[in-house]
Amino acid sequence: MKTFTKTALTTLVILVTAGLIFAQDTPNLKVRFGGTVQAMASYSQTGANSVNQTGFGLRRVRFRAYTKFSKHFKGFFQMEITTPKLLDARLTYMINKALNIRVGRFIGAGVRSGGLTSHTVIDIVERPMTAQKWGAATIGGDYRDYGVAAFGKLGGGLSYNITVHNGKGAENIKATHKGAGKILNDKFAFSGMLTFKPKTIKGLEAGGYYGVGNSNFMDYNAYNAYVYWKPKPITIKAEYIGWKNNTSNITTNGYYIFGAYGFAHNWELLARYENYDPNTNVSNDGQNLATIGARYFLFPSKETAGKITAAYVIHGEQGATIDNNVFYVMFQLVF
Numbered sequence: 001m002k003t004f005t006k007t008a009l010t011t012l013v014i015l016v017t018a019g020l021i022f023a024q025d026t027p028n029l030k031v032r033f034g035g036t037v038q039a040m041a042s043y044s045q046t047g048a049n050s051v052n053q054t055g056f057g058l059r060r061v062r063f064r065a066y067t068k069f070s071k072h073f074k075g076f077f078q079m080e081i082t083t084p085k086l087l088d089a090r091l092t093y094m095i096n097k098a099l100n101i102r103v104g105r106f107i108g109a110g111v112r113s114g115g116l117t118s119h120t121v122i123d124i125v126e127r128p129m130t131a132q133k134w135g136a137a138t139i140g141g142d143y144r145d146y147g148v149a150a151f152g153k154l155g156g157g158l159s160y161n162i163t164v165h166n167g168k169g170a171e172n173i174k175a176t177h178k179g180a181g182k183i184l185n186d187k188f189a190f191s192g193m194l195t196f197k198p199k200t201i202k203g204l205e206a207g208g209y210y211g212v213g214n215s216n217f218m219d220y221n222a223y224n225a226y227v228y229w230k231p232k233p234i235t236i237k238a239e240y241i242g243w244k245n246n247t248s249n250i251t252t253n254g255y256y257i258f259g260a261y262g263f264a265h266n267w268e269l270l271a272r273y274e275n276y277d278p279n280t281n282v283s284n285d286g287q288n289l290a291t292i293g294a295r296y297f298l299f300p301s302k303e304t305a306g307k308i309t310a311a312y313v314i315h316g317e318q319g320a321t322i323d324n325n326v327f328y329v330m331f332q333l334v335f
Contacts, residue, residue, distance in 0.1 A: 025070035108163030115143025130254030140169035167214025203230035233262035
């Protein structure tokens with residue numbers, strides 16, 4: 001009872017303080033809708049017997065709604081249509097450049113090549129393997145969770161994001177007087193990150209993240225460090241990602257290096273090398289992926305609106321001779 005009372009009083013103080021900080025707004029509702037269609041064709045070799053798979057499919061079909069209620073208050077909603085699922089449902093109050101508050105289900109502090117890189121600007125067709133594995137081993141494969149975040153700019157090119165969340169994006173926790181059907185949870189997860197974008201070096205971005213999971217759902221410690229640099233027409237990216245599952249005591253890590261070169265106004269050559277180690281205590285169990293590809297922009301003035309990306313992935317597994325290579329082509333339209 002004491003713990004509950006302290007928590008309730010603390011929450012009350014936060015809400016009252018927030019009410020004093022938030023500026024009074026004049027309502028001016030604006031709504032805009034958008035979406036994404038990503039259609040693909042692929043050919044792959046799978047397993048020790050090199051079973052072939054050829055076919056066509058939809059990688060993503062998204063619906064989005066952007067709502068601006070006033071100068072300081074806005075909302076965002078996004079759903080995946082291929083297998084219907086709520087992705088984002090968030091409200092953001094923009095107090096000033098240094099402090100913004102976000103609540104709902106959203107992408108918080110985390111790995112740069114995870115959800116913080118929009119699906120419309122993924123470097124090739126799929127995210128790096130380590131980023132995908134990090135999501136599955138922490139908050140979930142869609143990189144989103146229910147929570148509250150404070151974020152903003154600190155000056156000198158520094159930005160921050162502090163997110164307090166449930167710790168598992170599939171758990172929508174709501175209080176109820178009925179008692180039945182509750183999700184038993186008395187802890188939170190924490191994620192924080194710093195980003196540096198110096199004005200003196202155009203196109204440079206560097207940062208790091210640290211996260212602690214909720215031991216009731218996923219008990220982990222996770223971290224990353226990255227450097228992105230885009231001195232056009234060249235793009236260079238590198239990121240290291242690691243985490244420890246405190247239940248199994250297994251540490252996992254990986255890294256990738258990505259490079260791109262744009263030419264002829266609407267073409268871009270792509271390459272990425274990845275290394276993924278599922279258990280640092282076990283030798284000869286890692287995976288290496290080398291990807292080469294090219295991208296054609298249908299509308300060079302707005303690169304995300306329409307593009308065609310083709311790539312070939314050479315997938316090597318240490319200690320095994322298994323063909324897992326993939327060739328795919330994806331067409332993207334964003335509206």
